[in-house]
Amino acid sequence: xxxxxxxxxxxxxxxxxxxxxxxxxxxxxxxxxxxxxxxxxxxxxxxxxxxxxxxxxxxxxxxxxxxxxxxxxxxxxxxxxxxxxxxxxxxxxxxxxxxxxxxxxxxxxxxxxxxxxxxxxxxxxxxxxxxxxxxxxxxxxxxxxxxxxxxxxxxxxxxxxxxxxxxxx
Numbered sequence: 001x002x003x004x005x006x007x008x009x010x011x012x013x014x015x016x017x018x019x020x021x022x023x024x025x026x027x028x029x030x031x032x033x034x035x036x037x038x039x040x041x042x043x044x045x046x047x048x049x050x051x052x053x054x055x056x057x058x059x060x061x062x063x064x065x066x067x068x069x070x071x072x073x074x075x076x077x078x079x080x081x082x083x084x085x086x087x088x089x090x091x092x093x094x095x096x097x098x099x100x101x102x103x104x105x106x107x108x109x110x111x112x113x114x115x116x117x118x119x120x121x122x123x124x125x126x127x128x129x130x131x132x133x134x135x136x137x138x139x140x141x142x143x144x145x146x147x148x149x150x151x152x153x154x155x156x157x158x159x160x161x162x163x164x165x166x167x168x169x
Contacts, residue, residue: 027084027085028084029082029083029084030082030083030084031080031081031082031092032080032081032082032083032089033078033079033080034078034079034080034081035064035077035078035079036060036061036063036064036076036077036078037078038060038078040059041059041060042097043060043076043097043099043111043113044097044111044113045059046059046060046099046108046111047108048107048108048109048110048111049107049108050107050108051107051108052101052105052106052107052108053101053106054106056074056099056101056108060076063075063076063099064076064077064078065077072100072101072102072103072106073098073099073100073101074098074099074101075096075097075098075099076096076097076099077094077095077096077097078093078094078095079091079093079094079095080092080093080094091116093115093116094115094116094119095113095114095115096113096114096115096118097111097112097113097114098110098111098112098113098114099111100112
């Protein structure tokens with residue numbers, strides 16, 4: 001026995017269910033991958049004392065960042081962000097692997113792995129450095145040169161910065 005959707009309430013129920021299904025499908029998170037993506041091997045698979053800078057570069061590729069103060073410390077960083085609808089992206093996963101090399105032999109001295117839980121929030125100061133002086137209003141800027149003789153011709157001969165052919169009379 002088949003039922004037909006002849007009643008208007010049945011059509012409204014069907015339309016509501018379809019819209020609900022489309023709405024739930026639109027709320028699927030959008031995932032963005034950035035940074036180092038391990039393909040053949042992972043940075044944590046480097047062997048301390050055996051691998052060198054050249055073998056690490058051959059296995060993993062170039063590091064994401066080389067330490068500013070010590071070129072023997074390489075960082076491989078990766079991050080995954082998810083965004084749902086119109087909300088701000090949220091960092092779901094972050095991995096940082098620090099590979100330290102021996103200065104003389106260039107072999108791997110240590111491999112340290114950090115994740116999102118190891119990170120710390122840093123409060124940046126949004127304050128600005130004050131400058132000397134004060135801000136002038138528009139009226140002060142317009143009337144600031146009145147009385148200083150800025151509109152009258154002046155005798156600037158022999159004054160440093162004046163040009164020899166510039167004679168005002």
